[in-house]
Amino acid sequence: MANNGDEYINDLDFTILAHLQEDGRKPFARIAKELGVSVGTVRNRVLKMLEDNTLSIIARVNPQRIGFDAYTTILVSIEPEFLGESSKEISLFPEVSYLSIITGEYDVMVDVMCRDTQHLKDFLINRLAKVKGIKEFKTMLILNVYKIAQPDLRLAKRLAPHKGFEPTPIR
Secondary structure, three states, X not given: OOOOOOOOOOHHHHHHHHHHHHOOOOOHHHHHXXXXXXXXXXXXXXXXXXXXXXXXXXXXXXXXXXXXXXXXXEEEEEOHHHHHHHHHHHHOOOOEEEEEEOOOOOOEEEEEEEOOHXXXXXXXXXXXHHOOOEEEEEEEEOOOOOOOOOOOHHHHHHHOOOOXXXXXXXX
C-alpha cells in the first residue's frame, strides 16, 4: 500500500479500485465475493487507500443537469512570485471545480461552473481579475462534455512492481 510514495499499491488494491470506479457504492461483500477474498480484507484495503489519499469517494454531478450552463476552462497567467498564493486563493472560489499549475504559455488552468454567462462575467471581472498577481486570463466556454473519467487503471500497470497485473474484468 502506498503511504509515502516509496511503495506501490498491489494487484488486489488495483482490482478493488477498478470495482469502485465502476460503482463507488458497490458493497464490499460483493467485491470480496467476486475477488475471492474476505469482506474484512476489502474493507481494510479501502480504508488504507482512503487514509493515504490513494482513493476518495465522491458523487459526480452533471453540471448542466442541475443548472450550471456556463461551464468554462480558464487559462491564467500569474506573476511568478504570486503563483502559489494566487492559486490557493482562486481554489477557494466556490465556482472552481478544478485547478492545476501547468506548463506553457499560461501558468494555471481553472475549470469553473457558473449558472449562466452573467454569473461567469461577474466571476471573471469582480473576483478572478482582482486576485493579486494575475497578469491575464483566457476563457474557453465548454459547449458539450463528451467524457469525464478517472484514469483507466490498466494504464498504470507499468508503474506497478508486478509486471503481470491485469485488473479482474468487471461484469
